[in-house]
Amino acid sequence: MTRRVGATAAALALLALTAAASAAAQATATGGSEAPPAPPLYLESIPPGDALSILGTKVYDAAGADMGPIVDVLVDRTGAPRGAVIDVGGFLGVGSRKVAVDWRLIYFRPWDDKMPILLDLTRAEVQAAPEYKGAKTVKLVGPPPPVEGKSVPDDAK
Amino acid sequence: MIADVPTGAVAARRTHSAERGLDLLNLFVAGVQGGFGPFVAVYLTTQGWTQTAIGFALSIGTVTAMASQVPAGALVDAVRRKSLVAAFSILAFSVSALVFAIHPSPLLIYLVEMLHGISSCTLGPAIVAMSLAVAGRAALGMRLGRNARYASIGNGLGAVLMGACGYYISSRAVFILAAALTLPALFALLPLARLDRDPRMDPEPPPERHAGVLEVLTERRLLIFAASAMLFTLGNAALLPLASTTLTRRAGDAASLLIAACIVLPQLIVALCSPEFGRIVEARGRRGILLLGFAVLPIRGALLALVADPTLIVMIQALDGIAAASFGIMVPLITSDLAGRSGHFNLSLGFVGFAIGLGATASTTLAGWIADRLGDPAAFASLAAIGLAATILIASAMPETGPQSRRGPAL
Numbered sequence: 001m002t003r004r005v006g007a008t009a010a011a012l013a014l015l016a017l018t019a020a021a022s023a024a025a026q027a028t029a030t031g032g033s034e035a036p037p038a039p040p041l042y043l044e045s046i047p048p049g050d051a052l053s054i055l056g057t058k059v060y061d062a063a064g065a066d067m068g069p070i071v072d073v074l075v076d077r078t079g080a081p082r083g084a085v086i087d088v089g090g091f092l093g094v095g096s097r098k099v100a101v102d103w104r105l106i107y108f109r110p111w112d113d114k115m116p117i118l119l120d121l122t123r124a125e126v127q128a129a130p131e132y133k134g135a136k137t138v139k140l141v142g143p144p145p146p147v148e149g150k151s152v153p154d155d156a157k
Numbered sequence: 158m159i160a161d162v163p164t165g166a167v168a169a170r171r172t173h174s175a176e177r178g179l180d181l182l183n184l185f186v187a188g189v190q191g192g193f194g195p196f197v198a199v200y201l202t203t204q205g206w207t208q209t210a211i212g213f214a215l216s217i218g219t220v221t222a223m224a225s226q227v228p229a230g231a232l233v234d235a236v237r238r239k240s241l242v243a244a245f246s247i248l249a250f251s252v253s254a255l256v257f258a259i260h261p262s263p264l265l266i267y268l269v270e271m272l273h274g275i276s277s278c279t280l281g282p283a284i285v286a287m288s289l290a291v292a293g294r295a296a297l298g299m300r301l302g303r304n305a306r307y308a309s310i311g312n313g314l315g316a317v318l319m320g321a322c323g324y325y326i327s328s329r330a331v332f333i334l335a336a337a338l339t340l341p342a343l344f345a346l347l348p349l350a351r352l353d354r355d356p357r358m359d360p361e362p363p364p365e366r367h368a369g370v371l372e373v374l375t376e377r378r379l380l381i382f383a384a385s386a387m388l389f390t391l392g393n394a395a396l397l398p399l400a401s402t403t404l405t406r407r408a409g410d411a412a413s414l415l416i417a418a419c420i421v422l423p424q425l426i427v428a429l430c431s432p433e434f435g436r437i438v439e440a441r442g443r444r445g446i447l448l449l450g451f452a453v454l455p456i457r458g459a460l461l462a463l464v465a466d467p468t469l470i471v472m473i474q475a476l477d478g479i480a481a482a483s484f485g486i487m488v489p490l491i492t493s494d495l496a497g498r499s500g501h502f503n504l505s506l507g508f509v510g511f512a513i514g515l516g517a518t519a520s521t522t523l524a525g526w527i528a529d530r531l532g533d534p535a536a537f538a539s540l541a542a543i544g545l546a547a548t549i550l551i552a553s554a555m556p557e558t559g560p561q562s563r564r565g566p567a568l
Binding site: 053055056065069071072087088089090091092093094095096097123124127131133 | 191194195196197198199202203204205206207208316319320323397398400401402404405406407409410412413414416417419420529
């Protein structure tokens, strides 16, 4: 009986290992195969510091306090971003709450590794925000920001 | 092999080191498990996972854990060397934590969520079975009290360490820490492994008579206990997240620290109470401590419905320690009272665990649903009402199960 348990556990471990190996192999395969492009691809390269991956990236307020990561982006029918969902607060995943904020309150600074995303809201304003409960009934935290000094999303309009 | 049967002194020393082994095992396993809770969602978010994928991964974990409770119990019943089951379960934790830390790709995470779900279900009963082997049936309550004490210390320290890791280093570091903590857990098994090779330490005397699985699982008291445990968890599991979200909304900069206190303080109370609870339970019967543990829940729920002050919320949450200490001892102990000699002890434990899992899964959904429609106080009040129902069920239908039940009414 004991042996059978051992065998099952070993099989499980083996399964996990094979999966790991195949995933790794896949990663290298896709990574290294830019060689045979049958149709011509028009590749645009973005210089470092010009683009930013935002899902899971932490948002800071003006005072430099960590507000939590962006977990989702809300777009309108043209695909233009309207708001971001931020997972605020909590300890080890307990007690955090999601809040949707207006896209125009968020500043993106891809060149800054320490604080790439800033949010123009105070902690008190974020705390007072209603909880985000899915994209059906969204209440975005405004207010519509002043137009001067905005760098990024004015073309969204 | 049987040539060197240990002398009395050697056997005593072995029992002593086995007791120590159990202490440390509970400590480290509880520490490791802290990484696999709600923190998984935080970590996968930092890895750029979408909320949908994270939800899917967590559901896989939950469903696997629920589905494997009873089969895992049956498996632990069938295997003679429980320390081996524990060793493989802990190794599965190591693999899971490493995969999380090193290569969190969807397929692998789904796989290790399953692996972790299954091994959690085998490890719990294996630890209880080894406790039974080390302490014997007469002192099982005391031993379980000690288990609960060390598990709560591991839980609390683990939460603090992992919180610090996540805050100061990275969320990946939390899983590296979890993987590292599996090593001392494995070492803690060594004296226990020696023990189950010792021929005089046969964990279970042959069953008095072989009862059928169905006969054991349909025992009236076991059903009542499983039902009340399910109701208790249905009322209990959502209290911490709900109270913590309230803190995040109201408490300002200190919110995260207060939530940490909500997690750690109850563990401190478990560590203080559970050995005493274990003694009381052995000396005077199960019912007093059992009722105390259940009765704390409706009180907590009602208070949380009324109170808004962050400090008070933390203090009310700390009361959970009393319930947790009682529950941690009572679930294995009462199951052992009812099914311990049937040869289906771990299966019965898995059955009660399944009932508890059902309650826990439904709890957050139910509380969230009520909070959305009627507000947080209504959600707290409903959870309190469920807790009251569980307490009434225990008080009215659950008899004393300890050896005292033969001597007359306890307390």
